[in-house]
Amino acid sequence: MALVLTEDQQMIRDSAEGFFKDEAPVSQHRALRDAKDATGFSRDVWTRMAGMGFAGVLVPEAHGGADMGHVAAGIILEAMGKNLSAAPMLSTAVLGATALRAGTPEQQAKYLPLIAQGAHLLALAADEAARHKPSHVATTATPSGNGFRLNGVKGFVLDGHVADTLIVAARTDGETDDRAGITLFLVNPKADGVKIDRRSMVDSRNAAKVTLSDVQVDGADVLGNVGEGFAILEKMLDAGRACLAAEMLGVSGQAFATTVDYLKQREQFGQKIGSFQALQHRAAHLFCEIELARSATLKALQALDEGSDRAPMFVSLAKAKAGDVAILATNEGVQMHGGIGMTDEYDIGFFMKRARAAQETFGDSAFHGDRIARQLGY
């Protein structure tokens, strides 16, 4: 596959960019933040995203989805990154749909159409350690009745405060850091013993702490095979990581465009500050870095669509590179704006906050550098 967007994908990009610019711009993010909105995003916008086919981007057509693939999902996330549009796109349309595609025919028929319609929200309850380590699962699932009983604490459940279904990683066998012995469960957050504590984060999005105390789940709510959940979890995480890379690419691109505009307008010492070579070189270097992040991200998304064996390597490359570049772009953005970049009134700070949160989510560049090195055998 040529490393370039197809004409169809370019059309998706144009419509996604138009949609989020009009329907969910940075000003909406600011308004939700200022109102301390309990949901943290607009349900109305999410419904319209479903109408555009965005919520069902990874849902098969047989289940009412648009099934446009990972490249398309990344294009949508990039447009969201540019506008800092908050919506349960990652948690539901990417992670949720990827998980359910591994489900039984009954599970698929029950959940996938609802995902595509924007009528059902999911959240992944996997991480337990503050530093991302997906095999670190201490939460237990012990046989009980015709199913299992879950006990444990999940620390970083994105959109967990609004989820209609939680996807919980729990241990049915093995030791805490083993990959084998992890099982995924579909859990109703309203079930007895589930406690959800909403936590608002630095980027004004929400991640819940989920406490599971003797939560009874049915055998029919196991996702995939017992003890083999890690493979599905990795698949979900890789789809999520590649889409986060795309979102961070959008964050970088918009922070950079805003900064370059500012360099062309702001005057000091009687001239535009963009005429100073000290700033020109930093901006030009940043341009190159963003181009590299773009290539890596597109490759990762294509590799996922192709089902390539090397997809995990390219995904880690994209997540690491796009993450580092987003941190650089937003830090340079604030620095080049000078004092005004530190004010809440200017948007550039929002981009910095989102970049940091997205970098931490599902492994930062150190995590993915290590993962690549292991995959390459060193």
Added chain:
Amino acid sequence: MADLESFRAETRAWLEANCPEEMRQPIRDDDDVCWGGRNVKFKSEAQKLWLERMGAKGWTVPEWPKQYGGGGLDRAEAKVLAEEMRRIKARSPLSSFGIWMLGPALLKYGNEAQKLEHLPKIARGEIRWCQGYSEPGAGSDLASLRTSAEDKGDHYLVNGSKVWTSYADKADWIFCLVRTDPTAPKHLGISFLLFDMASEGVSTSPIKLISGSSPFCQTFFDNVKVPKENLMGEPGKGWTIAKYLLTHERNMIGGSDSTGGGQRDSVSNIARKLIGLDAAILADTALRTDIARHEMNALAFSLTMERVLAEAKAGQDTGALSSMLKYYGTELNKERMELLMSIRGSDGLTWEGEEKGEGDLARSWLRSRANSIEGGTSEVQLNIIAKRVLDLPGA
């Protein structure tokens, strides 16, 4: 597609029959690389044969038109040829500034007589070219060059000197930027001349570098008579050609040496061999982090080269990206060499030793420092990106 497959089969058979076994071995020494020219000294009969056979087919320059000594292949066929050569690990038959730099400019700006005269000799490796751009007083500010070419009716009289002329002491001809109009604004008074290095009044003097080698010369012109028909393009339009040619040079410097992939062994493979593993990870964990970061950037860079090509092929606007590729590629290659020096530790410091090849790494490391200077410094590339891509205001 069927045509392409039969072309592949023919190519495979031809290469099998015509590429000498010796030319399928890895390159070990500088003299394994053939530069051609009037004074060529072939290392072996196989090297000579390989150049003659490939030159006769035009496959030293597969995509040039046949009437100019090229192979007349289209892009897809040329790709097949490259793949088939890689498959049997065939060496490139000819390294040549004529192919990489002058040729594309001649095809675009040369007149018919010039193309017919020079391109076939480049393709067959008969004439070796050097580039006369930089001057002692004109480095990054190349357009301030002062070598003069005075109009004497039927010829130009060239006076001045050039510096950093690669292999000028071995070259047969030079393509040279000269000032034909000293009264015009500096970019507009420059013309592009081609002339024989054997002309009376041309002399060269090698420059010894920190790497110990002398690939570059200073070149002097003392009342050199150059026939008028050796002017390429219009008088005063030399800067346009120079910029076009520099773009090719940047792609070459940025592209060839810097990606992690290709034929060169990766930094991590070298580290694994020399340092070893401990519990499945590199035994030196601090260095491992640096290597991983470098390899990620190298991989993202090679993907960017791939994307830029794919976008160009799809007719999408790729902008002024050659500066980006030159800047990033050369900085990456320098970083690669620093890492290789770190991996080798004190062994990498050897300058001369008993065995052949000792000292190579240190010399290559030093040579690579020039990557971000030659063909326009990294800082000049950043200036170009700031101005042409980002449209930032002038100082």
